[in-house]
Amino acid sequence: MQIGEVAARTELSLRTIRHYEETGLVAPSARSRGGFRLYTETDVARLMVIRRMKPLGFTLDQMRDLLDATDRLDADTPLRADEREALLERVRTYQREAAAQVEKLRVQLSRAEDFEGTLRARLERDAHTDRA
Amino acid sequence: MQIGEVAARTELSLRTIRHYEETGLVAPSARSRGGFRLYTETDVARLMVIRRMKPLGFTLDQMRDLLDATDRLDADTPLRADEREALLERVRTYQREAAAQVEKLRVQLSRAEDFEGTLRARLERDAHTDRA
DNA sequence: CTCTACCCTAACGTTAGGGTAGAGTTGTTG
DNA sequence: CAACAACTCTACCCTAACGTTAGGGTAGAG
Numbered sequence: 001m002q003i004g005e006v007a008a009r010t011e012l013s014l015r016t017i018r019h020y021e022e023t024g025l026v027a028p029s030a031r032s033r034g035g036f037r038l039y040t041e042t043d044v045a046r047l048m049v050i051r052r053m054k055p056l057g058f059t060l061d062q063m064r065d066l067l068d069a070t071d072r073l074d075a076d077t078p079l080r081a082d083e084r085e086a087l088l089e090r091v092r093t094y095q096r097e098a099a100a101q102v103e104k105l106r107v108q109l110s111r112a113e114d115f116e117g118t119l120r121a122r123l124e125r126d127a128h129t130d131r132a
Numbered sequence: 133m134q135i136g137e138v139a140a141r142t143e144l145s146l147r148t149i150r151h152y153e154e155t156g157l158v159a160p161s162a163r164s165r166g167g168f169r170l171y172t173e174t175d176v177a178r179l180m181v182i183r184r185m186k187p188l189g190f191t192l193d194q195m196r197d198l199l200d201a202t203d204r205l206d207a208d209t210p211l212r213a214d215e216r217e218a219l220l221e222r223v224r225t226y227q228r229e230a231a232a233q234v235e236k237l238r239v240q241l242s243r244a245e246d247f248e249g250t251l252r253a254r255l256e257r258d259a260h261t262d263r264a
Numbered sequence: 265c266t267c268t269a270c271c272c273t274a275a276c277g278t279t280a281g282g283g284t285a286g287a288g289t290t291g292t293t294g
Numbered sequence: 295c296a297a298c299a300a301c302t303c304t305a306c307c308c309t310a311a312c313g314t315t316a317g318g319g320t321a322g323a324g
Binding site for chain 4: 267268271272274275276277278280282283284287288289290291293294
């Protein structure tokens with residue numbers, strides 16, 4: 001399928017999808033004779049994974065690194081034990097960072113709720129404090 | 133107090149505090165003869181407000197605009213009724229946007245938790261899937 | 265003085281895309 | 295087959311919110 005449909009399904013912009021390709025995150029599986037990007041379901045799934053990762057605040061480079069690690073762990077080609085261990089350690093590092101980021105998001109959310117509440121309270125106060 | 137202590141207390145970086153000044157968000161109440169920025173408790177409080185606003189994803193321009201509105205509502209100088217109403221409407225708009233943003237944050241948080249869980253589950257699986 | 269810990273400005277770098285221009289491609293009509 | 299709408303391409307410039315040097319000045323203790 002072409003980029004437009006992918007964009008619709010992933011809710012990512014065309015620009016974003018192309019940008020992900022530029023930085024090596026997700027390349028279309030093929031191109032049409034005319035040069036149009038052609039994506040498979042697998043490509044779309046990968047974009048979905050990235051979309052789920054986005055709120056974790058990883059940079060695109062980190063995401064590429066992580067995806068690369070899991071791809072190689074999932075590949076059919078067997079790995080040497082130490083290679084495998086190194087990849088797992090990389091994934092573990094990201095998992096720890098992800099957990100930390102989840103905590104940060106909780107803090108952010110509560111700050112945001114707090115601020116929104118303050119703002120609303122203030123408006124209610126102002127509503128019947130007619131000092132004009 | 134000087135910028136370093138302000139940074140420590142607000143958990144904002146020196147660069148960030150200076151940047152806020154550059155864009156007209158919070159200016160230090162004074163400067164030392166040598167040119168050091170000198171902040172009062174009030175300045176720090178304002179920075180704290182901004183820090184609470186940050187997770188809401190407002191731009192610095194919007195924050196300046198909102199702070200400006202609340203400042204003028206809180207000022208001692210009385211306002212014409214229509215001016216006051218205009219300011220309140222501005223604040224209301226931001227409050228609505230804040231509420232929307234809180235919703236977004238909730239979605240992000242749940243996506244992040246989801247992803248972190250996936251990653252952890254995967255690591256547990258890998259841990260005893262010794263195919264090396 | 266002089267030393268150390270701070271602080272200053274100026275200016276370019278980075279990240280994750282947004283937007284636009286100008287040109288080519290696809291698939292559908294008449 | 296030509297014409298056409300809808301879509302896509304590359305290339306390039308733009309933005310926000312800081313980070314990061316570089317090169318220097320300041321506060322105050324000893």
